[in-house]
Amino acid sequence: MKTGSCLCGSIRYEIESEPTDCNYCCCSICRRLTGSAMGVYGMVRKSEFSWLSGEEVLNSYHQNTNLERFFCSNCGSFLLSVHALDSVNCYLSLGSLDSHEGIEISYQQFTDSKAPWLELDGSLESHREWPSWIHERISK
Ligand SMILES: [Zn+2]
Numbered sequence: 001m002k003t004g005s006c007l008c009g010s011i012r013y014e015i016e017s018e019p020t021d022c023n024y025c026c027c028s029i030c031r032r033l034t035g036s037a038m039g040v041y042g043m044v045r046k047s048e049f050s051w052l053s054g055e056e057v058l059n060s061y062h063q064n065t066n067l068e069r070f071f072c073s074n075c076g077s078f079l080l081s082v083h084a085l086d087s088v089n090c091y092l093s094l095g096s097l098d099s100h101e102g103i104e105i106s107y108q109q110f111t112d113s114k115a116p117w118l119e120l121d122g123s124l125e126s127h128r129e130w131p132s133w134i135h136e137r138i139s140k
């Protein structure tokens with residue numbers, strides 16, 4: 001069981017199992033979304049994710065018809081992505097976790113789109129765009 005929160009602490013959540021497929025996404029969308037070099041995400045089963053508090057300040061941005069990004073309307077922390085075509089999993093913004101014990105990054109994606117000032121970790125599995133296997137899991 002892990003917990004996490006937004007910056008102001010209004011929104012808290014818990015997950016019943018460890019995030020899997022943890023990754024860096026260096027695409028231009030995640031760069032804008034986070035205001036930083038990359039998005040850092042882990043996959044969590046929807047059935048194992050629950051909001052504990054703050055749902056009254058939870059807001060979401062529909063990036064497109066299928067993709068919804070949840071954030072705190074008080075402090076702006078971006079916490080979770082939900083894809084309508086993925087009925088099983090959601091994608092947690094790992095920086096919002098309270099404890100990072102046991103979290104390991106498996107790969108980095110969209111390395112072709114990275115900001116020029118970002119130095120990538122050469123030892124990580126890298127994908128220039130989506131990993132080829134991801135379409136089996138998510139329909140875009
Ligand atoms: Zn907040």
Ligand SMILES: [Zn+2]
Nearest residue numbers: 025026027030
């Ligand atoms: Zn991205």
